[in-house]
Amino acid sequence: MEPKRRGTAAALKGTLISDLKSLVRGIGLQGANPLRRRLGDSIFTALVFLAAFTVIILMAMMVYELVRQSLPSIEQFGLGFLISRNWDPINNIYGGLPYIYGTVVSSLLALLMSVPLSLGIAIFLSQFAPRWLRSPLGILVDLLAAIPSVVYGLWGIFVLAPFLDKTVEPFLIKYLGGIPIFAGPAFGVGLFAASVVLAIMITPTISAISREAMLNVSRDQKEAAQALGATPWETVRMSVLPLARPGIVGAIILGLGRALGETMAVTMLIGNVRQLNTSIFAPAYSIASVIATEFAEVTEGPHMAALIEMALILLFITLLLNLLARLLVQKTGSRAARIKGRS
Amino acid sequence: MSEGLRIQREEEYEAVEQTPRLAPPLTKPEVPPHESAVEGTDVEISRDSELIGHSAGRRRSRNFRSKLALTLCALSTVIVMVPLALILFYIVYQGAGALNLSFFTSLPKPVGESGGGMGNAIVGSLILIGIAAVIGVPFGVLAGTQLAEYRNPRLSWVVRLMSDILSGVPSIIVGIFVYTLLVLTFKQFSAIAGGVALGILMLPTIARTTEDMLRMVPDTLREASLALGIPRWRTITSIMIKTAGGGIVTGIMLATARVAGETAPLLFTALGSRTWPTGLDKPIASLPVQIYTYAIAPFDAWHKQAWAGSLVLVLIVLLLSIGSKIFFGRKMKRAN
Numbered sequence: 001m002e003p004k005r006r007g008t009a010a011a012l013k014g015t016l017i018s019d020l021k022s023l024v025r026g027i028g029l030q031g032a033n034p035l036r037r038r039l040g041d042s043i044f045t046a047l048v049f050l051a052a053f054t055v056i057i058l059m060a061m062m063v064y065e066l067v068r069q070s071l072p073s074i075e076q077f078g079l080g081f082l083i084s085r086n087w088d089p090i091n092n093i094y095g096g097l098p099y100i101y102g103t104v105v106s107s108l109l110a111l112l113m114s115v116p117l118s119l120g121i122a123i124f125l126s127q128f129a130p131r132w133l134r135s136p137l138g139i140l141v142d143l144l145a146a147i148p149s150v151v152y153g154l155w156g157i158f159v160l161a162p163f164l165d166k167t168v169e170p171f172l173i174k175y176l177g178g179i180p181i182f183a184g185p186a187f188g189v190g191l192f193a194a195s196v197v198l199a200i201m202i203t204p205t206i207s208a209i210s211r212e213a214m215l216n217v218s219r220d221q222k223e224a225a226q227a228l229g230a231t232p233w234e235t236v237r238m239s240v241l242p243l244a245r246p247g248i249v250g251a252i253i254l255g256l257g258r259a260l261g262e263t264m265a266v267t268m269l270i271g272n273v274r275q276l277n278t279s280i281f282a283p284a285y286s287i288a289s290v291i292a293t294e295f296a297e298v299t300e301g302p303h304m305a306a307l308i309e310m311a312l313i314l315l316f317i318t319l320l321l322n323l324l325a326r327l328l329v330q331k332t333g334s335r336a337a338r339i340k341g342r343s
Numbered sequence: 344m345s346e347g348l349r350i351q352r353e354e355e356y357e358a359v360e361q362t363p364r365l366a367p368p369l370t371k372p373e374v375p376p377h378e379s380a381v382e383g384t385d386v387e388i389s390r391d392s393e394l395i396g397h398s399a400g401r402r403r404s405r406n407f408r409s410k411l412a413l414t415l416c417a418l419s420t421v422i423v424m425v426p427l428a429l430i431l432f433y434i435v436y437q438g439a440g441a442l443n444l445s446f447f448t449s450l451p452k453p454v455g456e457s458g459g460g461m462g463n464a465i466v467g468s469l470i471l472i473g474i475a476a477v478i479g480v481p482f483g484v485l486a487g488t489q490l491a492e493y494r495n496p497r498l499s500w501v502v503r504l505m506s507d508i509l510s511g512v513p514s515i516i517v518g519i520f521v522y523t524l525l526v527l528t529f530k531q532f533s534a535i536a537g538g539v540a541l542g543i544l545m546l547p548t549i550a551r552t553t554e555d556m557l558r559m560v561p562d563t564l565r566e567a568s569l570a571l572g573i574p575r576w577r578t579i580t581s582i583m584i585k586t587a588g589g590g591i592v593t594g595i596m597l598a599t600a601r602v603a604g605e606t607a608p609l610l611f612t613a614l615g616s617r618t619w620p621t622g623l624d625k626p627i628a629s630l631p632v633q634i635y636t637y638a639i640a641p642f643d644a645w646h647k648q649a650w651a652g653s654l655v656l657v658l659i660v661l662l663l664s665i666g667s668k669i670f671f672g673r674k675m676k677r678a679n
Contacts, residue, residue: 055482125420148603151430151656158646236412260513288513318513318516326504326508
């Protein structure tokens with residue numbers, strides 16, 4: 001790229017105005033004048049690289065801005081911020097434990113509900129379903145991803161939460177109430193309702209990416225198992241799932257990343273109560289929901305720094321998860337290709 | 344053709360199943376040992392496999408297990424359809440009842456007064472999406488062009504990684520970033536800030552689809568154009584991007600659909616407003632934020648409006664995403 005850039009500078013010095021004129025007239029096509037052509041190319045190359053660098057600069061600026069704005073909070077509370085449950089805007093003492101707890105628990109519960117379903121869908125749509133059914137069913141599952149999260153929240157408040165409150169939660173409390181996490185009373189709106197909606201929201205992500213990974217498994221592998229007399233399910237278990245495993249794990253991690261950062265549906269359903277409770281039915285709070293509810297009310301000072309530090313923690317967790325997931329998803333693709341090449 | 348082959352194979356499989364046979368013990372296909380050797384379940388299978396062809400009972404149980412697994416997989420697909428159907432049903436059922444012409448044309452009414460609409464929020468959303476597109480589309484398409492057309496592996500690797508990561512950043516964090524960048528600097532919530540936040544969210548999707556679409560254009564086209572002496576930038580703009588245009592437009596529509604429903608990044612950038620938009624440097628109402636405000640307020644009339652707003656929002660989003668898929672499907676068919 002280097003020689004080209006030097007070319008830009010030289011060309012710009014000499015023939016800028018006349019060349020701009022020709023550019024407007026679109027004479028570049030005739031290409032009679034090599035200098036002219038080089039100018040067009042240089043300007044376009046510069047634009048293209050500028051856009052590419054914008055992506056990098058945006059990410060760097062995002063991390064820099066969040067670190068800069070949360071510095072007062074980081075300096076004052078240090079690592080204690082992560083384990084303190086004090087959140088006292090009047091005395092300006094902040095600790096993020098209840099939010100981190102709510103975020104992590106709701107996301108893990110959502111994974112627990114979503115992963116078996118998503119893998120079932122992925123296996124069905126990639127291996128078992130009749131050809132003509134695959135694409136319509138896939139589109140329907142993808143529709144779940146298209147519904148805006150605020151609409152999930154609205155539906156959750158007025159349909160799901162009352163339903164959970166009246167039927168599912170009393171049932172679980174009656175039969176499993178002895179275990180602390182299922183202890184009563186039922187609230188409707190709370191950690192559990194938020195997890196259920198999150199599970200619905202991340203299912204299309206997990207199922208679509210793991211389906212892709214399963215489709216990448218080479219046909220020879222499946223046929224080898226079939227030739228040895230494996231039943232369809234044994235074929236899936238012995239050749240599809242092991243080979244697609246990195247992609248499936250990557251899909252689950254991406255789903256986790258989405259669940260951790262999901263804001264509106266969780267804010268509307270988790271109850272927004274700052275407490276640590278062993279029962280999953282109790283209301284709680286999450287990192288994203290505390291930012292959504294409190295950020296608009298503060299304009300400066302330690303309170304804002306503390307909220308931005310919460311955002312920074314969330315950003316770092318999702319960055320790490322995304323990196324890991326991308327590497328794993330890439331690995332499936334390349335490994336499937338390698339095995340294909342070998343056979 | 345491949346389908347026919349498959350079906351034939353499956354029939355063969357069934358036929359083989361029915362005749363007694365002396366198959367060698369089932370050995371596992373080529374799977375790295377560490378991948379599955381740890382699982383107890385596989386041991387069970389290899390115990391089964393020694394009995395292949397010896398015991399009809401074993402075979403029946405293996406077939407039964409296979410059918411059971413198939414049923415469970417199909418069942419999970421059905422289970423996921425339930426919330427989808429319920430959500431769509433409630434949006435249409437609750438929303439259609441509250442929807443009328445004045446919903447599109449009038450301003451929100453204060454609490455206690457009946458009627459009113461979200462006209463300002465619909466206009467506001469369109470303005471915000473417009474600003475987002477002005478920012479996201481050129482940067483996204485150009486960045487995608489760099490990834491596909493300029494062979495610079497190290498830079499491309501970083502850009503690709505960064506745009507993948509950017510697409511995984513929670514949208515509320517983009518909201519905070521734009522807040523610190525624009526709102527704090529100009530001391531003003533504004534439509535511009537909201538549009539920039541949405542534009543940043545559009546950028547990675549557009550960049551990656553543009554890259555994928557450009558890569559699908561046959562190399563011969565590019566080479567033919569360059570051989571005719573057409574400069575590289577004209578080759579890219581008039582030949583490559585034009586050929587891949589359908590796919591790129593699909594990507595743009597999908598990205599638009601994604602940001603049209605975004606609420607979190609607008610909460611502290613565009614803020615919200617109860618009047619018609621007055622300027623791009625002023626706070627502006629948007630459909631998703633209005634739905635959120637109304638949904639968590641304790642008034643029944645507002646809840647109805649929130650449902651109506653959701654119906655409109657979901658229709659916009661679904662039309663964009665389904666429309667883009669149909670559009671793309673037709674392009675592909677014509678290309679074949």
